[in-house]
Amino acid sequence: MAVSSSLGSAKALAPVRASLLAPQSQGAVVASASSRRASVRMRASAASPAELNKTVWVWTESRQVMTAAVERGWTTFLFGSKDLGRDWSSTARIDPLFIDGPAIFDGDNQKVAVISQVSSPRELELVQPDNVEAENIVIDFRGGWQVIPAENIVAAFQGCRGTVLAVSTNSTEAQVFLEALEQGLDGVVLKVDDMDDIIKLKDYFDRRNEAKSQLSLTKATVSKVEAVGMGDRVCVDLCSIMQPGEGLLVGSYARGMFLVHSECLETSYIASRPFRVNAGPVHAYVTVPGGKTSYLSELGSGKEVIVVNQNGLWRTAIVGRVKIESRPLILIEAKDNSGDDTYSIFLQNAETVALITPDTGSGGRTAIPVTSLKVGDEVLVRKQGGARHTGIEIQEFIVEK
Template identity: 35%
Template sequence: MEAELWADVSGLSAGATPAALARVRTSAVTTVLARLDQLADWKPVERTTLACLVLRPDELDLGDSPVDLVVAGTPEILQALRPTADGRRLGVRCEIADGAGMDAAAALCGSVDVLVAAFADDTNIPLELLLARAQGTHTRVLKELVSSAEAATVVGVLESGPAGIVIRGDQLGDLDRVGEALRARRETRRDMVALEVTRAESVGMGHRGCIDTATLFGEDEGMVVGSTSSGGVLVCAEVHHLPYMNLRPFRVNAGAVHSYVFGADETAYITDLRAGEPTYAVSAGGRFREVLVGRVKVELRPLRLIEARHGDTVVNVLLQDDWHVRVMGAEGRPLNLTEVRPGTQLLGTVCRPGRHVGIKVEEQIDEF
């Protein structure tokens, strides 16, 4: 599940609330935590849920408000709050200053939907312990940041990290920095291998797709594209010099429409990708980072077949037959497609064949 980013505006005065909520609307915030008296300033946003912080049980009279989650301000009022939550999801905020406080918070895992952990110290050891205790329960543990400088280390705690991060209302200027740290958490790494080209030739006309994304690619990035589930070639993004046109640093000229685009764990046909869906930018070092598809542009173009081998595994890709299409050489240097010859070393990935709707399956599949 994707990491959450919360903005806690409950500590702000009534006068400061409208500006804070306006800032939240232009950010990647997934949940706003506010007091009941602040809700009059909230206008629903489709991608943002609303949580209400309750410090006394008698404060809670939600009526028809758009609150999705009720958060008890302390563990002590949690039990009193349960009967008045009106079927909404329930959470609790725990201030943790020592081992006893951590044990008390851990004991609540499994009995609430969300636990917001506010640690007195900047060490991540108690967070690791709390996350370990929450394993196997439905409780999502979020860490309240003391400062945005913590973000990069907090999201990397343990393999999966906390379910999300909470930013206080007086630190909303750091929303973008923390959001970037959470996005970086969605990166994974895969081994890239050298592929020796065994065949490179023009094969005639066909439809190819350019994948335009809502991101800017780095100079060593592109997408891994192949005709079979055995693997593919790293096709460079349009970030390298073109004498006759402007660069398209958001685009990969990704090849024939039947091709697989390889992600960190799954593949997708080029023609299956749609605006707003995730795909992966891949670096020469093997970093797969999630990016959003903006559009796929399909046109009839001359195609060129590149077939390459790594050990006993053979992969191939059909790309637009033009020198301005680049593929990544095994040494991390972009090569014009028309320079590629048998014996050229390219960079790509190989894997055991067998995919069904893009997901790896354990069965015998031969692809030619």
């Protein structure tokens, strides 16, 4: 179904898009244009960075799904029946939108979007900025193909004022649309009757939001460097390229995690492997999303870790492969500036393995190979709670040595 109907209220919809970005601001749909702009400004500061760029509408006939969505801050719902919309609006603070043929209307009967079904390349060509008058478009992809059409839509609509959403029948589909060509579509219409899809999509947004934050890293002074013999060490190969100054947080104790550099630097004897961190032995902890840790031995293809740079900025990355091999190890201990806490890590004794140093701002070295490390050198560590249960930080008495 090609988009052919005009959208009389299109010019008023740019504020609508902004108000939908933060879930709490959905009520702005039925407000005046000036009040919308004001409410958007007030709410934007409280909204999470990732969700400021993504719209989520929920299309369901399940009250459980509605409850789960509202609890997570998504309050715009699509209805095929006005009676159902009014019934739910009387029991929960939601903003109902009503589907009537190829158009979507708000509670004041103002058209806010159009729906376009796409099941062929020809129909996809019709959904282009020059061919539609509506600023807000909901695309219902049919026929099995989703990723490539979504990428084409992202490319075609980049820079346009309107909002482009895709109908998703589960949380996995929604992530595909939100990540197409890295930037993703503007949002999704989650058409589900299982509240697990609401929970999973919210968890996905939480991980994205979390990755916008900055970790606090601390300087620690190396107090011991000692070759200790053979052990089973883990190379973590990611599905992402790391830059100089990036690595993984690894440590023998969860209370102090060392920032271990990737093998992205060129050397005379071995090619750069910017996807790899030679991370340490099987018993060591590594930091993963959600404020958790995992044993290096537990990592495998498809798991997620966090990549951290010299300034504490971090992002998530997918593990592509893990290699465990027996190699000579070196023990490194370091004390924080107070001198009260000592942290330790074992690493392979090789020139390609390095710890990241504090950023001096003077163009100094980014990392020190463990083979060159000496007492008195400064490295970066992440201080955190030591007690862990299945990787989750807990409050309990613990002694680690």
